Amino acid sequence: MxxxxxxxxxxxxxxxxxxxxxxxxxxxxxxxxxxxxxxxxxxxxxxxxxxxxDVSGLAELDYIREQGAGLAIGAMTTKRALEQSELVKRRQPLLHAATVLIGHPQIRNRGTIGGSMAQADPAAEYPAVALAMDAELVVQGPDGERCIKAEDFFVTYLTTALEPAEILSEVRVPELPAGTGWSFREVARRHGDFAVAGAAVTLRLEAGRCADTRIVVFGVGDRALRVDEAEQLVDGEAPTSGLFERAGTKLSEVIEEPLSDLHASADYRRDLARVLTQRGLAEAASRAS
Ligand SMILES: Cc1cc2nc3c(=O)[nH]c(=O)nc-3n(C[C@H](O)[C@H](O)[C@H](O)COP(=O)(O)OP(=O)(O)OC[C@H]3O[C@@H](n4cnc5c(N)ncnc54)[C@H](O)[C@@H]3O)c2cc1C
CATH class of the missing domain: 3.30.43 (Uridine Diphospho-n-acetylenolpyruvylglucosamine Reductase; domain 2)
Incomplete structure (x- = not known):
């Protein structure tokens, strides 16, 4: 058509x-x-x-810069550029791990970080990264610039806090505190497909106990979701497989009814979120030092 x-x-x-x-x-x-x-x-x-x-040709929105301890990424930066950036690999391994799971190289050649954030697909990787990393989204509009925390930016299915005359110009991703472990996992039916469900996890170990745990799941709601109840269960506890299993179960109990479609039922998505969270926590803990 x-x-x-x-x-x-x-x-x-x-x-x-x-x-x-x-x-x-x-x-x-x-x-x-x-x-x-x-x-x-x-x-x-x-x-x-x-x-x-068409803002795709605006060079002023195409950059990856160090900004303080984090990175500032122009909205027109392609996923391919992020995938190939040594700075991203070194400073933002979770963002890099998520990037290579997005679509196919052809999609990553054209698709931009700003486009993915603005599109706000509930199964997309970047909104989950933004929530897990506590990113900020910089927006330009007729009244000037404003900075929106990721938790306030994604409103619901394909809907963000952007006003009609606003353009997302930059994504600011802070660096994870030293010693923080991370994990980014998803299940897709075929390589390159959108995820059926996924989980992004970060945590630190403090005197042998989990701290500052962040758990974000995607593909299971109207947007990427941070699940406080599961995080609270983990924080302050020793990192054991039993703890991570309980956290995964807790998460699967508290997320609202996930989407059910021809790719997966709501029950299957709920169970995937449980397993991915459990494995993500174990992986993040193994990377924490
Ligand atoms: C076959 C296929 C597989 C895919 N697989 C995945 C996947 O696995 N994971 C995934 O996350 N995505 C996937 N995608 C989507 C892809 O990542 C898109 O690139 C992304 O969703 C949108 O980015 P874009 O730059 O192409 O934006 P566009 O398509 O140009 O725009 C998307 C929307 O965002 C708005 N917009 C774009 N930029 C801005 C801005 N700076 N400020 C305000 N609004 C803006 C546009 O008006 C439009 O409404 C897939 C796409 C295809 C075709």
């Missing part, structure tokens, strides 16, 4: 792009980044914007 008719603009700067969005009525304009999610939606006429604002 072909998309419905639209106008196309390729602004030369971020400021120009914001102006174009602000001049358009609500839902009339759409930002085009890598196009890997938007183009299929246009082709199927599930999206019918009157104007496409």
């Amino acid at each position: 072909k998309p419905a008719r639209f106008d196309y603009a390729a602004p030369g700067s971020l400021a120009e792009a914001v102006t174009l969005l602000a001049q358009s009525g609500e839902d009339e304009a759409k930002i085009l980044a890598g196009g890997q999610s938007l183009m299929p939606l246009l082709n199927m006429r599930l999206a019918r914007p009157q104007l496409l604002v």
Whole structure:
């Protein structure tokens, strides 16, 4: 199928792009980044914007920089660039591990970190990384810049805190505190498919006990979910397989009814989340020092 008719603009700067969005009525304009999610939606006429604002060529949004102890990543940075970045491999191993699980090389060549965050697919890897790493999302709009914590950015299925005239410009990912172990695991039906379910885990060991545990699951709700009840069960305890099993069970009990579709039933997703959490905790603990 072909998309419905639209106008196309390729602004030369971020400021120009914001102006174009602000001049358009609500839902009339759409930002085009890598196009890997938007183009299929246009082709199927599930999206019918009157104007496409193509920001994929904006070099000012394409960078990976050290910022304090973390990284600042421009929204137009492709997944391929993140996959190949030595800085990301060294400083953000969890982000790197998640990146190589996204789609196929062709998708990662075009798809951007900003596009994935803005798309907010509940089975996508990057929103889960953002929550697990306590990332901040920098947004530019007609009223200037604002910084949104990941926990406030992802609202529900395919919905974020972005206003219609706002553009996500940067993702700030803090460095994990020294000695923190991490894990990123998922199950997909075929290599390159979206995950059926996945789990991102970080934790520290303090005098032989777990501390600062963060557990995020994705593919099992309307967005990536941080599960406090399971984290609290782990913190302050010695890292044993029994503890991690109890935490996985707790998580599977407290998450609300997961999606049920032709790929997996809600019960299967719930059980996957349990097992991935249990294994993720064990892996993170083995990496903690
Ligand atoms: C076959 C296939 C397999 C895939 N597998 C996976 C997978 O396993 N995991 C995964 O996470 N993704 C997967 N994807 C999706 C892919 O990662 C997309 O790249 C991503 O979802 C969107 O990024 P994009 O740069 O292509 O954005 P686009 O498709 O251009 O845009 C997506 C949406 O975000 C908005 N948007 C884009 N950039 C911004 C911005 N800077 N500010 C505000 N709004 C913006 C657009 O208006 C649009 O609504 C897959 C896609 C395909 C086609």
